[in-house]
Amino acid sequence: MTQSYGNISVKGAERDALLGWLAARKADAWVGPEAGGWCAFAEPATETFDLEAARDLMIALTRDLDCIALAVAVHNGDVLGLLAALRGRHVASYISYPAIFAKAPSVDNMRPTILGCDALLAILGSDMSEMDLKRVLGFFSRDDFIYPLEIHADVIRTFALPPYGLKFGHARAEAGELPGDAADFTRIPG
Numbered sequence: 761m762t763q764s765y766g767n768i769s770v771k772g773a774e775r776d777a778l779l780g781w782l783a784a785r786k787a788d789a790w791v792g793p794e795a796g797g798w799c800a801f802a803e804p805a806t807e808t809f810d811l812e813a814a815r816d817l818m819i820a821l822t823r824d825l826d827c828i829a830l831a832v833a834v835h836n837g838d839v840l841g842l843l844a845a846l847r848g849r850h851v852a853s854y855i856s857y858p859a860i861f862a863k864a865p866s867v868d869n870m871r872p873t874i875l876g877c878d879a880l881l882a883i884l885g886s887d888m889s890e891m892d893l894k895r896v897l898g899f900f901s902r903d904d905f906i907y908p909l910e911i912h913a914d915v916i917r918t919f920a921l922p923p924y925g926l927k928f929g930h931a932r933a934e935a936g937e938l939p940g941d942a943a944d945f946t947r948i949p950g
Contacts, residue, residue, distance in 0.1 A: 763837025763909075765929025766806025767792075768818060769921050772827035775799045779946060781825055788950030790933035793940075795922040802930040809835040815843050815850050823848025828883045832912060832925065840908035842915070844876065846883045852876030854897055856906045872899050872906065884919045 770778055775794045782789050782801065789803040805813035811833065818829045822845040831843040844852035854874040874880070874897065877890045886893070896914050898906035913926055922928075924939040932938075938945050 764807065764809065764833075764835055765802070765927055765932055766809065766814065766831065766833035767800045767802040767925055767928045768806055768814065768821075768829050768831045769798045769800040769925060770821065770825070770827055770829050771798045773799075773825035777825055778821075779948065781821065782948045785820075786950050787948055788930070789948045790928075790930060790938070791946045791948065792922055792924050792928065793944040795924070796920045798920070798922050800922045800925045800928060802928055802933055804930050806831055806833050807930040809833045809839075809841060811841050811843060811853070815845070815853075818843060818845035819848055819850055822846055830884070830919075830921065832915070834908045834912060837908060840906075840911050842880075844880050844883055846879070851883065852880035854880075856898060856908055856911060872897055874899075886919060888918075 778799055778801065779791055782791065787803055789801045791801040792799060805817055814831045814833065818831055822829050826847055829845045833841040838857060840856040842854040843850065852875060854872065856872045857870065858873055859870045877893060881888060881893055894900065896918050898911050915921065916923060916925055928939050
């Protein structure tokens, strides 16, 4: 199975409200159990590293359910993308290796980028400093390559996101590769 996956974690909305919202939109999604106030779901837009589609989905979701959302996408095990939305607004984004999508990769786009660092910390309810967040996100790595799966695992631990989110994606769920007990996941057929 590919090292690509993506999901969106939601906080501030009940799981049943999330299920209803996804069903009303005829979303093709897998929804995991509630964990620490968060609930994650996977659908095709996050799976394909289509961050624009994921952002639009998150804006509508957080507006309609008055909540926060954090999208995570890993592309071929090479790059990690994060997007954050709060009550209908896209407030933060991060990409671990922007050069992978650049028409002309250069030294300038080889390192991670983040927009909205303070907003990301605020919606995640963290009192850590911007410098500490950047450390978690691999900004100060001495390695030439930042390992997206390791960063994603650190993000899950640091912000108490659903532990099943690591490697949880739509294609994996469709293939029967659910992280944990399959009975805890709900399929919305779209």
